[in-house]
Amino acid sequence: MTRTKFFCLIVTGLLALSGWSQSFIPDPPTLKAKSFVMMDAESKTVLAEGNAHLKVPPASLTKIMTDYVAAAEIEAERLRMDELVEVSINAWQTDGSEMFIREGTKVSVEDLLRGIIIQSGNDASVALAEHIAGDEVEFAKIMNSYAKELGLKNTHYENSTGLPHPEHLSTAYDSALLAQALISRFPSQYSMYSELEFTYNEITQPNRNRLLTIDPTVDGVKTGYTDDAGYCLVASAERNGLRLITAVMGTSSDQERINDTRKLLNYGFRYFERRLVAGTQNRFDRLYVKKGAGKGLRVRIKEDLYRLVPAGGEDGSKYQIYLPKPLKAPIKKNAVVGTLIVSIDDKEVARSDVYAMHGVKKINFFTEMWNGVKSWFSTVPEEEKVKGPQTITVSTTIDSEEN
Numbered sequence: 202m203t204r205t206k207f208f209c210l211i212v213t214g215l216l217a218l219s220g221w222s223q224s225f226i227p228d229p230p231t232l233k234a235k236s237f238v239m240m241d242a243e244s245k246t247v248l249a250e251g252n253a254h255l256k257v258p259p260a261s262l263t264k265i266m267t268d269y270v271a272a273a274e275i276e277a278e279r280l281r282m283d284e285l286v287e288v289s290i291n292a293w294q295t296d297g298s299e300m301f302i303r304e305g306t307k308v309s310v311e312d313l314l315r316g317i318i319i320q321s322g323n324d325a326s327v328a329l330a331e332h333i334a335g336d337e338v339e340f341a342k343i344m345n346s347y348a349k350e351l352g353l354k355n356t357h358y359e360n361s362t363g364l365p366h367p368e369h370l371s372t373a374y375d376s377a378l379l380a381q382a383l384i385s386r387f388p389s390q391y392s393m394y395s396e397l398e399f400t401y402n403e404i405t406q407p408n409r410n411r412l413l414t415i416d417p418t419v420d421g422v423k424t425g426y427t428d429d430a431g432y433c434l435v436a437s438a439e440r441n442g443l444r445l446i447t448a449v450m451g452t453s454s455d456q457e458r459i460n461d462t463r464k465l466l467n468y469g470f471r472y473f474e475r476r477l478v479a480g481t482q483n484r485f486d487r488l489y490v491k492k493g494a495g496k497g498l499r500v501r502i503k504e505d506l507y508r509l510v511p512a513g514g515e516d517g518s519k520y521q522i523y524l525p526k527p528l529k530a531p532i533k534k535n536a537v538v539g540t541l542i543v544s545i546d547d548k549e550v551a552r553s554d555v556y557a558m559h560g561v562k563k564i565n566f567f568t569e570m571w572n573g574v575k576s577w578f579s580t581v582p583e584e585e586k587v588k589g590p591q592t593i594t595v596s597t598t599i600d601s602e603e604n
Contacts, residue, residue, distance in 0.1 A: 235451025242444035260425030263363030292328035394421030480505035493530035
């Protein structure tokens with residue numbers, strides 16, 4: 202049994218999960234995997250892990266990187282889906298799972314990718330690697346360059362297939378992080394991972410990821426198996442706008458890796474949710490504008506801010522507007538005047554530029570003179586005393602009208 206750990210993180214871009222004392226979150230499930238991780242795909246926040254940084258053989262999870270390299274080549278227009286790849290003897294003779302391509306034939310890049318993703322074909326992986334880089338050694342160098350770029354600190358590739366090699370290693374965390382990068386950067390490429398079968402050379406093979414037929418919210422990504430690696434699975438699912446990514450490594454059977462993955466997903470979707478903490482319909486208190494006509498400035502943000510939070514808890518959001526300098530008329534409509542900061546339990550979870558919803562004209566000369574005279578006989582407003590940056594706590598309401 203692997204002891205689970207719950208990560209409570211609060212850094213820029215990640216959400217503090219430990220702050221909501223009013224929300225009960227039990228310990229993550231106990232799994233049989235040698236190592237595992239579950240993360241939120243949007244923020245990369247780790248929700249549960251066990252030995253997540255343990256270096257282990259990744260087996261065919263390697264092919265996620267093989268596909269990633271191909272997707273990057275296609276994006277850079279150095280490779281085309283309809284480009285034909287000549288199959289070498291070396292690719293044809295590769296051991297392990299097969300797409301059943303034939304030496305001397307030409308296969309499109311698109312077919313090879315489906316052979317890699319759906320059928321987990323080692324022959325297809327080698328053929329594509331040779332086409333892109335000349336041989337697998339050079340292709341592995343490209344894979345390792347991308348691993349470094351993506352922050353896969355405990356991953357090293359020796360081949361495109363995941364066939365055993367003492368230095369060919371990765372981790373549950375790195376595997377999930379790689380899947381997150383693939384999903385976010387190459388969504389059209391990722392859609393292939395949800396296809397249930399692929400036929401090539403008159404041979405139809407089902408997708409090795411059986412979770413696709415068990416859980417309709419699962420839409421990828423990849424299985425892996427060797428004697429050394431055991432049964433591995435990286436999976437991703439989306440429910441109610443929240444996408445989670447899991448990686449389980451070193452289980453003893455296909456059913457065990459499925460069971461462990463389902464436990465993680467059920468835990469994640471039950472106890473966490475993606476919530477709108479501020480959006481385009483939020484209206485905030487009017488802001489004081491020096492020498493401004495009217496009753497002050499109404500402001501808004503121009504994006505919806507969704508963040509990962511414990512499910513079912515009270516909102517508890519606090520809204521502040523940071524002004525780098527006091528607002529002074531005139532102000533143009535849609536001008537950026539400051540920054541909205543959203544906090545929960547005094548921990549910042551989101552921020553966004555604040556825009557003027559309307560223009561504010563400068564008061565005329567006579568009004569300014571009259572205000573000056575009145576100030577001799579009354580207390581000067583606190584807002585007038587402010588000379589530098591300030592952070593103002595504001596309340597908010599929801600309003601679909603922009604007035």
